[in-house]
Amino acid sequence: MLAKELVAASTVPLVLSVLTEGENYGYALIQRVRELSGGKIEWTEGMLYPVLHWMEKEDLIESEWHEAETGRKRKYYRLRKEGRKALQEEKQQWMSVHETLTKLWQPQPRLT
Amino acid sequence: MLAKELVAASTVPLVLSVLTEGENYGYALIQRVRELSGGKIEWTEGMLYPVLHWMEKEDLIESEWHEAETGRKRKYYRLRKEGRKALQEEKQQWMSVHETLTKLWQPQPRLT
DNA sequence: TGACAAGCATAGCAATGCAAGGCATAACAC
DNA sequence: GTGTTATGCCTTGCATTGCTATGCTTGTCA
Numbered sequence: 036m037l038a039k040e041l042v043a044a045s046t047v048p049l050v051l052s053v054l055t056e057g058e059n060y061g062y063a064l065i066q067r068v069r070e071l072s073g074g075k076i077e078w079t080e081g082m083l084y085p086v087l088h089w090m091e092k093e094d095l096i097e098s099e100w101h102e103a104e105t106g107r108k109r110k111y112y113r114l115r116k117e118g119r120k121a122l123q124e125e126k127q128q129w130m131s132v133h134e135t136l137t138k139l140w141q142p143q144p145r146l147t
Numbered sequence: 148m149l150a151k152e153l154v155a156a157s158t159v160p161l162v163l164s165v166l167t168e169g170e171n172y173g174y175a176l177i178q179r180v181r182e183l184s185g186g187k188i189e190w191t192e193g194m195l196y197p198v199l200h201w202m203e204k205e206d207l208i209e210s211e212w213h214e215a216e217t218g219r220k221r222k223y224y225r226l227r228k229e230g231r232k233a234l235q236e237e238k239q240q241w242m243s244v245h246e247t248l249t250k251l252w253q254p255q256p257r258l259t
Numbered sequence: 260t261g262a263c264a265a266g267c268a269t270a271g272c273a274a275t276g277c278a279a280g281g282c283a284t285a286a287c288a289c
Numbered sequence: 290g291t292g293t294t295a296t297g298c299c300t301t302g303c304a305t306t307g308c309t310a311t312g313c314t315t316g317t318c319a
Binding site: 260261262263264265266267268269270271272273274275276277278279280281282283284285286287288289 | 290291292293294295296297298299300301302303304305306307308309310311312313314315316317318319
């Protein structure tokens with residue numbers, strides 16, 4: 036199981052990124068992320084839904100209720116312009132840290 | 148400035164990683180990380196020292212006071228075996244998330 | 260008919276991040 | 290000899306927050 040700090044840091048960028056695949060609903064996001072991570076990232080609904088609400092409040096995403104084929108109602112989320120912008124920013128920040136870490140993970144960090 | 152979640156998630160792995168370069172002290176760790184990140188990662192002492200104390204309590208690192216060339220006293224930290232193990236674990240977790248994100252960042256994520 | 264999966268939601272409080280502040284010494288300018 | 294900046298360590302305190310636990314509905318299948 037992943038450290039909670041890492042989960043916290045990756046939730047928003049992951050939601051934004053998954054939504055670039057097309058609109059999707061909460062329950063399916065959890066499964067999509069589990070699938071993409073090979074089971075390593077296990078979100079709970081209790082942590083995801085508040086994040087989705089916050090992201091909507093921030094205009095990163097928007098939602099709409101659809102009736103699924105099954106007759107069941109789902110709340111679909113879609114990326115907004117603000118969200119695409121935020122994703123770019125998140126990518127850059129992530130890569131900054133990633134590059135810093137990988138510099139140190141090279142065989143002989145002293146020589147860099 | 149980086150999002151605070153990302154800072155939180157990267158602090159311990161960064162400290163562990165920098166210490167693989169050799170023992171070092173708190174104040175210098177802040178500068179080393181600033182340097183390695185090209186100024187993107189700006190730690191404050193108020194957040195770092197408690198983390199160092201926690202890491203020492205967890206036996207990830209150990210400390211010793213040395214007199215610097217300047218005559219000033221510094222508390223040097225060194226990696227312990229537990230810390231090296233923790234670093235391996237942190238690396239794996241980081242890479243899990245990184246790989247998940249980069250899958251989604253490819254030009255046509257639908258096709259993966 | 261009852262158990263499970265799908266689906267969304269939030270109250271509540273334990274845990275904690277870190278800004279702010281404190282202390283001390285070296286170095287340097289004037 | 291004094292004012293300032295950089296170096297260097299430390300902790301308190303409380304606002305913020307993460308997320309567990311819980312609750313509800315509906316579809317499906319045995």
